[in-house]
Amino acid sequence: MPELPEVETSRRGIEPHILNKKIKSVVIRQHQLRWPIPGQLPDRINNLKLTRLSRRGKYLLLGFGNNETVILHLGMSGSLRICTAATPAGKHDHIDFVFSNKKILRLNDPRKFGCVLLTDEPVESHKLLAKLGPEPLSEDFTADYLYAQSRKRRCAIKSFIMNSHVVVGVGNIYASEALFLAGINPNRKAGTLSKTRCFKLVEAIRHILDAAIKQGGTTLRDFSRENGQPGYFAQRLQVYGRAQQACNICGHAIKQISQLNRSTFYCTTCQK
Numbered sequence: 001m002p003e004l005p006e007v008e009t010s011r012r013g014i015e016p017h018i019l020n021k022k023i024k025s026v027v028i029r030q031h032q033l034r035w036p037i038p039g040q041l042p043d044r045i046n047n048l049k050l051t052r053l054s055r056r057g058k059y060l061l062l063g064f065g066n067n068e069t070v071i072l073h074l075g076m077s078g079s080l081r082i083c084t085a086a087t088p089a090g091k092h093d094h095i096d097f098v099f100s101n102k103k104i105l106r107l108n109d110p111r112k113f114g115c116v117l118l119t120d121e122p123v124e125s126h127k128l129l130a131k132l133g134p135e136p137l138s139e140d141f142t143a144d145y146l147y148a149q150s151r152k153r154r155c156a157i158k159s160f161i162m163n164s165h166v167v168v169g170v171g172n173i174y175a176s177e178a179l180f181l182a183g184i185n186p187n188r189k190a191g192t193l194s195k196t197r198c199f200k201l202v203e204a205i206r207h208i209l210d211a212a213i214k215q216g217g218t219t220l221r222d223f224s225r226e227n228g229q230p231g232y233f234a235q236r237l238q239v240y241g242r243a244q245q246a247c248n249i250c251g252h253a254i255k256q257i258s259q260l261n262r263s264t265f266y267c268t269t270c271q272k
């Protein structure tokens, strides 16, 4: 599943091709994604210039003149590429944004859990975005914030940091990895974390996501490859997917458990 680093890497990869270019046409081949693509979308953004390409959580925001914003989510299996009309659309290529420089931003999504929506309201108050917590790499995500939010919370710290109302973009793999880096047991109740440990966890989350974005930038150099999809990258992982293998710090076996139906991996010695 595309996580925050993949979405940010996609954003950086496609931006140079289409920023400040005008929409020439929009081709919708499949209207029914997670929600229907609005039928008036092509008319409303036609001839408008893409003036802003930003990200909020795992949503890509294509901002056009005239206050129109396309909200795009990659769902479970979506990916974006830059191509031209010379590349025939495949079975799962659901929508093309054709720009004035003849480049096409093409969404491929085999499982159709992604979305393409349109709003002319301030996008941060859109119902999909309004209740999202801070960006993990922003200055708003601090130890003080995490400490305050977690007081009296009895849920496991791993579930807590994966809650997008608390902080966005900490997916299942990154949550396990960040908790390992911070030395925190994923089962620990969120409300029992000291401020010092909140600081360590904030730093760990930032570090893990930042490293993934940096690696994505080197792995996914070319978003306009003519063949195949941009392959998402496999990070070097310390605990995730390493059940029964030796912990890289202490050598004890990594343990796998299930939390809210998601796999969690951790070291019972290093994480308290």
Ligand SMILES: [Zn+2]
Pocket: 247, 248, 249, 250, 251, 252, 267, 268, 269, 270, 271
């Ligand atoms: Zn260990």
